Amino acid sequence: MSACTSDKPQIGLQDISPTTKFLKLFDELENCREDEQMQKILEMNGLIDEMDEEEFISVFTKELYDNIDEMIEEKKLLMVNAILLLKHVGYCKMLKMNALYSFGDSLLSKRMREMIIDENEKKKDEKDERLMIDLCECYLTLGYDFSYELHSICIPCLLNAASNKEENEETQNETEMALLALSKAFIEQELNLNEIKEIIQHHQVHRNLTQLAYQSAWLFLMNRFLYENVEEVITNELHLAREAARELEELTRCVNWKKKDEEKRGKKEKEEILLKRWLDLIDNYIFSYKLWNEEFVQLISSLVKVFKASRDNYKEIEFNYLHLLYISAEKKTVKIEDLLKEGAIDLCSEEMKQSTLNNGVAFDCLNFFLNVSRRLKGKKDDDKEEAKRKAIKRKIFEKMEEEGCEDIMTAFMKFCLVWQIS
Structure with a gap:
């Protein structure tokens, strides 16, 4: 009999919510062998995808993160399996919502922060680069308040991971996660500008990034250099308006605008999330920078198409972003x-x-x-x-x-x- 088999009567899992299924599997983790533990976590990651924002918040509490920390401490949960779970939680948190603070107050946050610092202090030939990348991705995507020390360690590490130009699905997924984590980073210093420029410019030629990875690269650039003199780079060298217009038009064609009201209250489609992330970025640029060029004409056209498409079924998009047009009319x-x-x-x-x-x-x-x-x-x-x-x-x-x-x-x-x- 498997170590994971429970003596309790089995209930119809198809009839219960993703949160209940998730918590049931979580309770079983500490009694599993390594391979079984990993399989359960893969199943749990699938359940996370099914959760809406309210369900997600109810599950990922400080108490749950503290339980994970205790399981790691007692060697009931392998670190490699914990990372498999936490990376997916961080990924989904970034897509579902950003204002969730439970991880930052947890013992697990403290453990991961110490692990990052300890790993960074090792000699080069002793460092586990893969572990370092994973830890930085988890810490940035799950957290909300980062010290300069952690940023100064994580940003170069993740930029290096995001600079991998190999063209395969695994590399694309790893790059996407690294850039998604970087999109949370913010320090008012003009460091690493050349690295992020190279990532963006390489994609513009070779289209090697996913849509989410590319948008995250732009968000990192905008957040990182908000108070630096990089308007010329963003506007005329990297062509923000041209690129944003192209991405908006593609996403406008992909979003399921005819979703029913009850579906809209549930989990959001990735295309819808990406569309709103781009609109937030454009909003950020318009309020923070003054430099415009002729490429913004196409961006206005794309915004109009988004607003018209969202008019009947996604009115909140128009409510939240129509002001972009009146600000454009000022320019x-x-x-x-x-x-x-x-x-x-x-x-x-x-x-x-x-x-x-x-x-x-x-x-x-x-x-x-x-x-x-x-x-x-x-x-x-x-x-x-x-x-x-x-x-x-x-x-x-x-x-x-x-x-x-x-x-x-x-x-x-x-x-x-x-x-x-x-």
Whole structure:
């Protein structure tokens, strides 16, 4: 009889929740042989994938992490198996939510922190590089508060792992995990810029990263150098707008926009998570940096497509990110005719006509039109530019009038907008 066999009556596992199944298997781990223990953890990792955010929070508590620490201490759980479980927990935590603090307060967190420091202090020929990478990935993805010492150890280690250019599925998965962990890293120092640039540029040529790995590389770059003078690198050398537009368009085609309400409350699709991560990154850039180029025109077009696709079934995307358009309308490098051509003006006017208009959406749309009006206000000295300005104003005015946007027109006047066609 297997050491894992229980004398308790078996219940129909297909009828119970992923959390109950997970906890049942977790309770059995300490009585298993190494190979059986690993098999159970692989099964547990599959159950983690099925959990929604609420279930995930209920399972991964400080108490559970402390239990894992005790099992490791008593040699009832092998470290290699613990890492197999914890890496998957960290991966799913990053995708399901980021504000879970239970690991950072646990004894397991302290153990892993000490292990990282101890391993780092070993001589080069004594270090276990694979263990070091695994520990750093677990610690960063599971934790929330990192010291400079831990960052200074983990970042070079994970960047080295992420720089592996071998083209196979195993390397892709390892690179994805390393970059996902790095996306949590943040130190206000211009270190490792060349390494992350090389990873991004190599992918742009060879497409060797997964979508999540590539987005994570960008997030690490943005977080890491938020206060450094890297706008030129991000915007003109690495082409953020071009790359973000391409990723958004691909994800927009892949997301299941027709999911039912009850499905949306459950686990989120990876494409939906990636889409929101890209929107967060774009939001971060727009609020933190000033430099724009002509490639942002395509990004605006992609944002409009996302908002239109999400309008009926994922309204929260539009609620949370529509402000990206009104901020875009502030930028002098974004031409008003491009906003018109790429559908931004149509989208905002359509939203203003909705009978169930959300206050936040109304605010964003009004600000969008306010910025458009400010940009079109005032005569141009050059006759050709002045004629162009008048033509654009007239075209926008006529479009709104045709669509019956009287409320928008009233709002324009209320906000001191000048819409005289002269």
